[in-house]
Amino acid sequence: MTNPLAHAKIALRRSSERGYAEHGGWLKSFHTFSFAGYMDHRFMNFGSLRVLNEDRVAARNGFPTHPHRDAEIFSYILNGELTHRDSMVKKGAEGTQGKSFYRMHRGDVQFTTGGTGIAHSEQNESNKPVHFLQIWALPWKNGLKPNYHTMTFSEEAKRQGFVPILSPLAAGPEATPAEEDAAVPKIPETIPIHADFVMGAGIITPSTTFKWNVGAGEVVESKKKRNVYIHVPMTKQGKSKVKLDGREDVILEEGDGAFVSMVNAGDLLQVESIGEVEAEVIVLDSN
Template identity: 45%
Template sequence: MSSSTSKPTFQYRPSEDRGGSNHGWLKTFHTFSFADYYDPAFENFGSLRVINEDRVAPSTGFPTHPHREAEIFSYIISGELAHKDSMGNVETMVRGDIQMTSGGTGIRHSEYNDNKEKEVHFLQIWALPNERGLKPRYYARHFTDEDKTDKWAHIVAPATAEGVIDERDATGPTPIHAALNFFGSLLGSGKSLDHTLLPRLKPSPAGAGKLVYVQLVQTSGYNPGKAPKDGKGGALVKVSLGGQEATLGEGDGVFIRGANTGDKLVVDNVGEKRAEVVLFEMDA
């Protein structure tokens, strides 16, 4: 248990308040300011800079483009995503795959849906590195549905954390050069899952706590409108921590500030469908 008496605060963000648009070949939602979407209230959260929930149509994608000084990872929900980059990495990712590109001093890459029939649905996530001028690196991991069923899979962890393997292909969490942990779960109807917040990567500055963001993935299909809250039109979960709570429909998220190491976060599936939940935990 945390020794702090501070109380966390919740900021609920409904799916329909996210930025984004339907470009035909790309249907996208932006949690933070991105491209033509700008909201000064949602520029970043801790080291998180981008969370885009993307759906790319068959035989289309993002052509080769540059990145630098960013940790960029794609987490595949469904379909196939082909990756190529200037470091020579070439692969096609499927459900449960994650690839991490540590942009460092600069890379170029493309992401394309080579499938001629099915769209690809994935989360594109960027984080700010804790050090500039790093050598570009690439990592790939796979997590099965079984790894996530009614439990948390630890998908991304700081590169310096215990048990993280600094190799392109390995088991365990994917390395990231930021004080960020990323978890995923497939939570069955009526099931409950808790998570105890981890120690900080470095000693805490005065007053600094933990930051948490939880999002319910929009797995029932693209829906730019309000997420159903009756538990029948899509998945539905309740997130609780420190006496605060928020109910999330698909695409909804909650930002939690002022949490502490040892605090217990609880996610309850209060709907009728399996819920695909992602959780980000960061140092403030």
């Protein structure tokens, strides 16, 4: 095991301290950052990370059509099914990835660039609840062309190490319309985001340590003092647990998160699974 990152500052965000809302019996939502009716000026954003909601939506319910603009919005499906429709396309074939109607399952990530304005709905059309993370990041510029992507990420790959999910659009903030349409990410086989931001996910078996390469090395523009948020979703009935950076006083249980600051691109942040069962861990790494 490598040495801990002595320069890293780590602050815990306990699950029980998050904002919480229930809506009409169909939605239960935990808010890491201020959102809707939950406001805490200490928790407005972390770098370009603006929203991290852990949502459960009851069967045959969901979010009706609503607008977004000037935000990068993505859903990470933990369990169940979630159907996405938006104002840009007509309904297409179920299971089709890319720019078509899509019913998402575990392992899928759906990403929307709100840009100048887009309206979408997220509905659970199944007979079982759906559990997912809804995450927003602040884009590097406003007024972008609305767009979206859907991609599936392998469970087996996540058990081997952290799998990159999102990485910056390779063409950067001054991308031409053609480069926007090409949507080439800095890291191959990831979803491109309009931010100096990388997302990763791993499934760590007990007594195993994964290492997150801060900033994915040379992928990001901002190399110093990055902001890395670690989140452990509530997926294993409270039986999963992780230790960060080899520190005995930095233990995350399900629903907990950690603000890791003062780290630099290329630092290796250790995440060790110390619970009874494997731990799913989400990494949100921003400028």
